[in-house]
Amino acid sequence: MAAIDEALAKTEALVGTEVGVSNWITVDQAMIDQFAETTHDDQWIHVDPKRAAAETPFGGTIAHGFLTLSLASRFAYDCFSMLPGQVMGINYGFEKLRFLSPVRAGSRLRGRFVLASVRKRNDRELLRENTLTIEIEGQETPALVAQWLGLAVFADPEG
Template sequence: MAAIDDALAKSQALVGTEVGVSRWITVDQAMIDAFADITHDTQWIHVDPERAAAETPFGGTIAHGFLTLSLASRFAYDCFSMMPGQVMGINYGFNKLRFLSPVRAGSRLRGRFVLADVKKRNPTELLRENNLTIEIQGQDTPALVAQWLGLAVFGDPEG
């Protein structure tokens, strides 16, 4: 059996189950400021702690939604490794994405992945859909939920 077919069978057996929970990571003001600098999104709710404390219901600054989303890749590194025969993984996008709760500076986040679907796209690619929840430590409502698509690319099926 080709490596991709073996990976497909093993993955299909996991559909509907939790396949990974990442380590916690702290989103501090320095990380928020660095993200603001690199993206040129310097809205005061992210970068002005005094004003954010005085003028928002958050008690201080909050992380950019896209900063929270960008941490999904870091969380995936904690949870997934290459399958036998896989040569790379490619971010294929999102079907759905919702930001549910603001991430206050100093919060700790982690990713939780549930495999929702997997199918063979062609002789060298599996399309995997994971339901991702990015949790905020100590809060019931997560920062975001998403249906994240990824391609697992395998070597030449003939070789």
């Protein structure tokens, strides 16, 4: 049996189950400021703590939604390892993404993954869909929920 077929069989058995919970990451003002500088998104609700405290209901600055989303890759590193025979993993995008709660500066986040589906695309690729929930420590409502697609790419079976 080819490595991809063995990986498919093992992964199919996990559909519907939680497959990983990452470590916590603190999203502090320095991280928010660096993200703002990198993306040229310096809206004051992200980078002006005094104004954000005075003029928003958040009590201070909040992280960019895309900063929160960008941490998904780090969370995945905490939760997933390569399957036997896999040579790389590729971000394939999102089917659905919702930002549900703002992330205040100083918050701690983690990712929780539930395998929604897996299918073989061809002799070298498995397409996995995970429900990703990015949780905010101490809050019931998560920062975001997304259906994240990833390709597990395997070595050429022809060698």
